[in-house]
Amino acid sequence: SQEDFYTQLLRAFAYDESVGPWWGSDTSIGQGCALSQIYINIVGSLWAFYTEKEAQKEVDAAQEEMGQEVQLLPLRTGLFIDDRSMRHELYRVVQAALRATGKYDKLTGKRSNAAKTNGWSTDVLTGGQEEVKDFELNGRRIGHKRKDKLLGVEHAFTGITSRDVQGERADATCAAAMALAAIPRDPVVKEKLAGASAIPRLTFG
Numbered sequence: 001s002q003e004d005f006y007t008q009l010l011r012a013f014a015y016d017e018s019v020g021p022w023w024g025s026d027t028s029i030g031q032g033c034a035l036s037q038i039y040i041n042i043v044g045s046l047w048a049f050y051t052e053k054e055a056q057k058e059v060d061a062a063q064e065e066m067g068q069e070v071q072l073l074p075l076r077t078g079l080f081i082d083d084r085s086m087r088h089e090l091y092r093v094v095q096a097a098l099r100a101t102g103k104y105d106k107l108t109g110k111r112s113n114a115a116k117t118n119g120w121s122t123d124v125l126t127g128g129q130e131e132v133k134d135f136e137l138n139g140r141r142i143g144h145k146r147k148d149k150l151l152g153v154e155h156a157f158t159g160i161t162s163r164d165v166q167g168e169r170a171d172a173t174c175a176a177a178m179a180l181a182a183i184p185r186d187p188v189v190k191e192k193l194a195g196a197s198a199i200p201r202l203t204f205g
Contacts (some may be wrong), residue, residue: 009024010022010023011023011024016189040081040082041079042056043108043110044079044082045079046072046104046108047077047084047101047104048077048079048084050100050103050104051075051077051086051097051100051101051104052074052077052097054092054096054097054099054100054103055074055075055086055088055093055096055097055100056074056075057096058090058092058093059072059073059074059075059088059090059093059098060156061099062090062092062093072088072089072090073088075087075088075093075094075097076088077097079188084101086098091121091131091132091134094119094135095134095135096133098135098136098137098142101137102137102138102139105138112137112138113144114137114138114140115140115143117137117142117143118142118143118144118145119133119135119142119143119144119145120130120132120144120145132144137192169201172201173198173199176194176197176198176201177198180193180194180197180198
């Protein structure tokens, strides 16, 4: 079965002639295997369908409270490989989507990493940034970001939002380069490491 395939599959990191310890998968999706792209799209699409359906209940409840003068949009979900995003104008709808995500994890045997999940709000004037700090996933409060940065691209919808992503990329690149400088290896190896770890930070963050 597919579950057995992932349970029994072992992998290791290799660089030149060095090979690290072998390790197995737990609840993650094995990147690089033949089933990865199919599997991640199936899991992601089902999550989006389930989460949007559950969040719509909260949208409908809020719509009834506000009346027809305000037309609320449905929850918007996004997928990029194993990264997921959710957007809505009401915090209660996003929190409902986070609860649905927790339920989906339990139903499918997956595990969302709350430590790598962050909330973000464009509402910088009327307290929206503070409300985002109350978001929870699987009973754990998630992180809070003052701007939305995805794959090195910064999304800003107000003139107040900081736009310093280029500076952050440059700082991260310099920090990685300085760390490589301390490695007692020959210049050829350092050049390869810089191309694999330092330079991409300048492009993708």
